[in-house]
Structure formats: C-alpha cells, structure tokens
Amino acid sequence: MAAFFDVDNTIIRGASAFHLAAGLHRRGFFSLRDLVWAGAMNARYQLFGENKDQIDEIRSSALGIMTGHSVAEVVAIGEEVYDQVLELRIFPGTRALLDRHLASGHQVWLVTATPVEIGDLIARRLGATGCVGTVAEHQDGFYTGRLVGDLLHGQAKAGAVLALAERDGIDLAASFAYGDSTNDVPILSAVGNPCAINPDARLRRHAKAEGWPIREFRGRRHAATRHGLRGARWAGAAWAVGLVLRSARRAVRG
Secondary structure, eight states: OEEEEOOBTTTBSSOHHHHHHHHHHHTTSSOHHHHHHHHHHHHHHHHHOOOHHHHHHHHHHHHHHHTTOBHHHHHHHHHHHHHHTGGGGBOHHHHHHHHHHHHTTOEEEEEEEEEHHHHHHHHHHHTOSEEEEEEEEEETTEEEEEEESOOSOTHHHHHHHHHHHHHHTOOGGGOEEEESSGGGHHHHHTSSEEEEESOOHHHHHHHHHHTOOEEOOSOHHHHSOHHHHHHHHHHHHHHHHHHHHHHHHHHHHO
C-alpha cells in the first residue's frame, strides 16, 4: 500500500520551481529579467492554476537555464532554498496526512513535474519513501539541456505510478493519491482512495461529481466564499510580485 502526493499547491504553497529559480538567480545562473518572468509564471499559477502550455513554457526555459551547470551545484542550492523558503510554505494539514501514512507503514511517494533531484530532496526532508519526477539529462555530472523521457505531468504521472506499482508490488486499489488540479486526475483515478487537496475550480467540480473527498488546507479565507478565493489568489500573486521587486531592488543596489 502506498500514498502518492503531488507537490505544488498540494504539499507546498505555490510553485516550488519559482522558489528554486530565485535561488539560482542569487547564484548567478540567469538574469533579473529571467527572475521577473519566473515571478510572473508563479503569479499566474496561483491565480489560474496550471495548464499544459504554461508547463511546456516553463520546461523549455528551465532546461535552457540548467544547461552546462552541475547537478551537485543545483542540489546544494535546492537544499538552501528548502531551508529558507520551502519548509515555511508546507501546508501543515498535508504534512499531517503524509506523516499519518508513514506512521501506518505505507510507502509515501512524491509525484511531480519538478526535476527529480529537487523532488528527491523534498521527499528526503519530509521522510517520504522517494520521489518520481522529471528527469533532466546529465553527462559527467552536468546538465545537457535535454529531458530523459517526458515531462512528468498529467497522464505521464499516472504512467509513472503504474510502473512503480508494478516494480514494487504496490496494490493501487488499496492506495491513496492527493493532488490539487485537473492535471492530477490521471493519478487520482489510478488509485482506490483519491483525495483532492486545495483543488482548483475544475478539479473541485470533478471531485464532487466523482464523490472524491476534498480537503482544504489554505485557510478559512481561501475556502469560505468566491470572494475569499479571489482575495487569496491575488494575495499569492502580490507575494510573488513583491519578492521579484525586492530582488530587483537588491540587484540595483548591488
């Protein structure tokens, strides 16, 4: 038996890739202009949820940025970003669910479009069994700018879970899955115990139609009314833009 967790907006508020991008910017991986773009993507993600075109756009940009850099360097920056940012943005309710699965002796896997090195880092810090993530090709310890296989998104997530279940003998009918968007429907549909966490509007409608449980961990203001949802989303966008502007000011002063 196992539990499969999406990462962005399921375990961690917002897009983990944005926070990693901010850390890479501080290390000189790319320009302030690239960081502003990443901030805009994070704001759009929090406002409207994710879509395939957005994911493809982020993937192309990220692969270009990573080309020629070492895996060890990226992982070291990821560790710093986790300690400074990501750990503070974990939803306590999701963390409690994850910990209950671990206490029950279940395998706990993160399944994410995030690069597998960063997913593995998050999984290790949470005490999870492991991570299935997007694999960026590297040779002699340096990224080539190409993917190994597909971006782990949508139906590819379900395929990865099915392969993992076959490899480890996991009973999917008795297993659990958690996700926040309609792009997680394939993985949620692959198990006997799906649950929508902090769902976007489309997943919320789908979950209600299917009779799936819905858990809301974003706080009362996010869950009570449409006005509350709108305010929370704009607050998330404002936070992202504010972080970008602060980085811009530091760069100018530097």
